[in-house]
Amino acid sequence: MDAPVLAVEALGKSFGPVRAVDDLTFEVHPGRVTGFLGPNGSGKTTTLRMLLGLVRPTDGRALVGGRPYGEHPVPGALVGAALEATGFHPGRTGLGHLTAYAPQVGVDRARCREVLELVGLGPAGDRKVGGYSLGMRQRLGLATALLADPPALLLDEPANGLDPEGIVWLRGFLRHLAAEGRTVLVSSHVLAEVQHTVDDVVVIAKGRLVHASPLAELAALAGVSTYVEAPDAAALAALCAQRGWAASPRDRGTQVDDVDAATVGAAAHAAGLELHQLTTRGADLEDVFLRLTGAVS
């Protein structure tokens, strides 16, 4: 089975007077990890739930492999999903949870044991979920998503509650799944959390799309900036003002936005200004993300 494209077309959802998702269009392609990013309450979970047929769109469509999720013969085997607010019965064991959902995705008990081992819950599988930590519940959610070894995975804030070791493991695991040609969509409200995992980003804010591109293009948006340290700070400030550069104090020196290090260095040299540090700063993706989502104006 080919990994499906996830497509959201002019999608909209209103809850009473609240417009949770508005005119949203994007696609998620196989073989790549796509980060679905936005602040809390930006409509990510509602969008994911519309893709999975749990919430009915007010406008537009959300399609999996060209069809609504519910129209596939065994949808749970096509898309493995772990949604944030999905619950577990506290009185059921981890294994009991998986075996209850196994028949409808066409797998047996042995596979349930297998996915428990895969997510590192092997010995805990016979314990009741009521005694699980948040991280263990996240792992059980992931195990449920992986039951049928699905060609597409849709994970809502999967890093929540995982310890640092678990996050590193998850990162490698998602890269591995994408490398196998699967479609992987991961939502998060923190870019830094998925920055090292994703190939593509879809950024939404207030229910609307604000950016969709490969991660590298998002990085380009960050622009260049140069970090300079000069013993004569006043002279440096005067130089920046003279050249019309946007300069701001940063650490023990000055950050000059949208100007590269060579230009700053040449200008300082011409002005006879002594410099102790002159560095091109890496793109600060988090800044870009916050700017895009309106958290920083």
Added chain:
Amino acid sequence: MSRAALTPNRFDVALLAEWRKLTSTALWWVLGIGMAAYLAFMGAVLAFTFAAAPPSPDTPAITGVDAALAVLGTLNAIGYVFPLLVGTLLVTTEVRHRTLTQSLLVEPRRGVLLGAKLVVAAAVGLLYGVLGVLGLLATAAPVLELAGDGIFLTDPAVLRVLGLGILVTGLWAVLGAAFGAVVPNQVAAIVAVLAFTQFVEPIARLGLSAVDSLSGVAAFLPGAAADAVVGASLFGEISGGDLLPGWAGALVLLAYATVLTVVGRYTTFARDVA
């Protein structure tokens, strides 16, 4: 890439999933044992009452096969709260613990999910019926054999009452599941079931049967309809209310279940699951 090479019959796998959901927590056997124990206790009390009742000129003593029928006919009149609860919980736990999301991910056709729950409710209800009968017999049989005229287990009338009692217990569980689909809030549903079975219906049956023009209405209450199917009930004897014919009682129960199912399907099971 996918392991689900075959497309399984959706209803069959939904039934298996529902059965596993039911049996993977303690609820079903706790309620089942509770039902058996409660009926065992009531069976002992009733059997002693009939077996030890002194002859009285006012009320003719209930003896022989009538005593056995009177005791064994109480299965659903006394025990119906158990199947009703297990059926209700079959639906409401999914809402309470938010497992409904996962259930709808593996089966987006909501009618299939609800239908599977109703069928599994019927199955566990029938099982509860058997457990209840065993509980009743465990105490009533020895008491009636030793102190009364016997249990008459091979008498066709006794077998009929037991069989119909088990059948009605199954219907109660279906009714419970359908009710859970209408009132998905678990606490509200449990309170409603307990209040209705323990207070509202008994009082309504007494009250309605006391008013001539309304006495016919009481027969359409679910408990009265169930009594009609079984054809014997302690409560029926006491209230003296008129009961429907057995087949009509069964139809009334089915009508309740159908209406509740349809309402649940187009309310709880039609909503966004957010």
